[in-house]
Amino acid sequence: QVQLVESGGGSVQAGGSLRLSCAASGRTSIHYAMGWFRQAPGKEREFVASISWGHSNTYYADSVKGRFTISRDNAGNTVFLQMNSLKPDDTAVYYCTADGSLFNSESGGPLYWGKGTQVTVSS
Numbered sequence: 001q002v003q004l005v006e007s008g009g010g011s012v013q014a015g016g017s018l019r020l021s022c023a024a025s026g027r028t029s030i031h032y033a034m035g036w037f038r039q040a041p042g043k044e045r046e047f048v049a050s051i052s053w054g055h056s057n058t059y060y061a062d063s064v065k066g067r068f069t070i071s072r073d074n075a076g077n078t079v080f081l082q083m084n085s086l087k088p089d090d091t092a093v094y095y096c097t098a099d100g101s102l103f104n105s106e107s108g109g110p111l112y113w114g115k116g117t118q119v120t121v122s123s
Helices: none
Strands: 002-007 010-013 018-026 033-039 046-051 058-060 068-072 078-083 092-099 117-122
Touching: 002 092, 018 033, 018 092, 018 117, 033 068, 033 078, 046 068, 046 078, 058 068
Parallel strands: 010 117
Antiparallel strands: 002 018, 018 078, 033 046, 033 092, 046 058, 068 078, 092 117
């Protein structure tokens, strides 16, 4: 089992920035890909970004490309999502995720999920 705990959410005006963090604990001896999904009110959960264990591969949703950057620390157990040029459409609960395989918008849902952190962008 892997436990994921997100932090860094909050409220910001459009054009601002936020940095989300997610710490993994538990069975972290297995090399997991990690990433982020989000769910806005009244909408389906959607893929945001993911990064492989070895940092070499990343995926981004088209809606965040060029604005969001995913990274992870050298130990591999913490993943970050730097969000710049935020828009009101980015308002959502952001979920940290992990899986044994790298995932993107076309793959199945990751195995492990955090409880989520709220991001609110006002116009």
